[in-house]
Amino acid sequence: MAVSLKVDLNCDLGESFGRYTLGEDAEMMKWITSANIACGFHAGDPTVMARTVALAKANGVAVGAHPGYPDLQGFGRRQLELSGEDIGQMICYQLGALEAITRVAGLRLAHVKLHGALYNLAASDSMIARVVSEVVYAFDSALILVGLAGSELTRAGEAVGLRVAQEGFPDRAYLPNGQLMPRSQPGAVITEPGEVAQNVLRLVQEGVPVNGERVRVDTLCLHGDNPNAIRNVLEVRRALERCGTIIAPLCEIVLG
Amino acid sequence: MAVSLKVDLNCDLGESFGRYTLGEDAEMMKWITSANIACGFHAGDPTVMARTVALAKANGVAVGAHPGYPDLQGFGRRQLELSGEDIGQMICYQLGALEAITRVAGLRLAHVKLHGALYNLAASDSMIARVVSEVVYAFDSALILVGLAGSELTRAGEAVGLRVAQEGFPDRAYLPNGQLMPRSQPGAVITEPGEVAQNVLRLVQEGVPVNGERVRVDTLCLHGDNPNAIRNVLEVRRALERCGTIIAPLCEIVLG
């Protein structure tokens, strides 16, 4: 069985950079329980990070690190051929950078979620999944590792002893092996609000099918960078309330 | 009185970047007590940082963060007009990044020293000196703040409650107010080994004259990126031994 009685709502935030503004962070913060904050490689800069952490604090939202490839122009969505060593150190670097800003703000880092092409790589490549899990554990073994439900990353995270959150995407189409359909394919991104709401229900009530098995979903990813972001998140919350699923932060869902 | 019975020897290391190699880090590590490791903004990258930390660990050298301007092309030596907020967050970011890599390597971050144009700005601008001191203290109040002897930064560091190390430069000419002569001026950089050795003795025995007063020197800055780097550091060590000054890490010199 893969029913989620409680689910966390996470969103990628802090994606502005210098003069460039992206996303409706202030509004999204009111409706989510976990903020994945960009760490300055694919998006964000130190000042944006600090302001986003402050916003999370003011709204009582848990702060997580959202490391990505060093590729601002591609927004971390373009695959880049890095060695395992480079990936491990690059993630460690970004974890520390955000942890420092979070610490100075008087908060604790709660979770880690990789971004974009790096997220996809770690979901499907077991070697990279292990490298990522090991560096997160070595940095702070109390962090919750968020990864694609039923993926190599959540498997590797559990293997090294991390608490792991299985993530579901209500606005993305899935492949039969549980991987996300690439954004380049038609139908990969679901924009119709009603369909998104239905996916939310299926994800929390049935989990994600991964090669025939069903994996529970601990957290739902919401997107904050499209014109309907706020309407969508309200729709998702309503759908959850209707079916009696409680919205709660990861630390109440993924126990040690 | 400004006599230093003990002095630390520090050097900027980890300044390589990707394919580009700079400095004789492996050799310098044998002769110094404190390594200031570049944090990826003016030099260094995450993998270089990790390798440099490992090298410091192998040689029993204390690891410090060496934050600089985000200016790889200018090597952090070009003044860049940043707000106080941007400077504070940018330093916090770099502190955290290196701290993460140091923590994963099983070490503790011991000190902080700013780099290049940022070092000079914080030495002379009291507002920036306060911003820097406050962010270092908020990040980790146990860190030792290394600054130009008798400068605004060491004054501000003491004011916020940090342990502070007064730094002297045996291969640089000083202005009467204790600031370093800019590199662009003739005679600013001293290359003659005999003269450098003499300066070492004067710095530890008499301190640095700052507007007529003498400020003690806790640590000497050695440079690792010139062809005579190793010969120079051996010369400096010999000069210190001859006059009976003990070479010791900062934590034994700058007490709480």
Place this chain on the structure above:
Amino acid sequence: MAVSLKVDLNCDLGESFGRYTLGEDAEMMKWITSANIACGFHAGDPTVMARTVALAKANGVAVGAHPGYPDLQGFGRRQLELSGEDIGQMICYQLGALEAITRVAGLRLAHVKLHGALYNLAASDSMIARVVSEVVYAFDSALILVGLAGSELTRAGEAVGLRVAQEGFPDRAYLPNGQLMPRSQPGAVITEPGEVAQNVLRLVQEGVPVNGERVRVDTLCLHGDNPNAIRNVLEVRRALERCGTIIAPLCEIVLG
């Protein structure tokens, strides 16, 4: 006398970068005669540049290069301490980059206008003004150099033999020496549409006062990156029409 019977309307465009969108380029192109296109250092990327050039072509707008400091995070608005050699080569690089994209699109580069902090530096520093003018002339002596009316740059441009366009800013306050009041000072940026329209009239009918003398204005700078951008440009056009000033591209105003 400093009456402008004809005036060019220029706007900084192509300031998006990767995932980040800035400005209402498609709309602004309908109302201006000259587009200053960012060259990838302070804003813009190669693909954005090509799309902006295509937009200019479709609207019959003259294309100019808009080189800036290599500082995306600061949007080229932060002063950066560069040598004259570095500034000259960096401008040459950006001119060539945009010229290539313009050439492939079947257009000719018409003018050059520096951006942000680099614009201000060249307006007031005669050495830099000469370096800039010489590199522009050596690259393409047919280019029109746009600079702050009555500044060091327009003086230096004329001295090396370039055609020069004197620029006025209807939404900025001036200092008595003809320099712009820094954005950091209160009142530096004028947002009230009526006041902007009045300034337009004064600029074209009386020119800019520079140390007591009046300098004619060949081109007016409009800003495309604020919420009222389109309304403002329409207001400016109406004000010009009311007073009988003809809006024309630079090549019809600044003759050889």
Place this chain on the structure above:
Amino acid sequence: MAVSLKVDLNCDLGESFGRYTLGEDAEMMKWITSANIACGFHAGDPTVMARTVALAKANGVAVGAHPGYPDLQGFGRRQLELSGEDIGQMICYQLGALEAITRVAGLRLAHVKLHGALYNLAASDSMIARVVSEVVYAFDSALILVGLAGSELTRAGEAVGLRVAQEGFPDRAYLPNGQLMPRSQPGAVITEPGEVAQNVLRLVQEGVPVNGERVRVDTLCLHGDNPNAIRNVLEVRRALERCGTIIAPLCEIVLG
């Protein structure tokens, strides 16, 4: 038949960046006929580019553009997933940047050769090969396109009407399809000088085997960034002289 009576010697130069120095450019320039100059994306900066062009001019060496991925840390050797549009515009940008600096120095750009991972992609991907060939032709149809002998790129270059130079690598192992063995595989890079000299002879006398057919070699790639660079190039020149092959610039080899 694939005999080369004349051959060009090319080398990647201008790979320094800011404070970082790479390669023995001044020495290599004495012995080669074509310099491929990095354009600031994977290596080089505007000032380095200008100095390298001046060095080529002083030595009578032909100047070519050497565009690469925007990845300084990976030195352009890491595959990066870009769209065809992004690749085309990014190459156009770099061509223009170097052309501007070359023009201001009083020279003409002679050829184009892609760098690293981008070189390999264009050698094997026919869609990218076409995009590259088309943008080079649109920018300047007189440029010589240098590509891996018998590859998709040289085929596409000829198809659009460019003069094409077939390149051979005496210090690299080949796969049966004419592609280079990836650097990550053992034996991919040949360091033994005697073996390199033998490869030179085979390349000019027999050409490169590509799927059973032999493709002539117009230019040999020499590497300038290893400790034996100068010794190797002298060895190569001696081997060519012994077998009567004339060393000549590309423009004398690849006729219109």
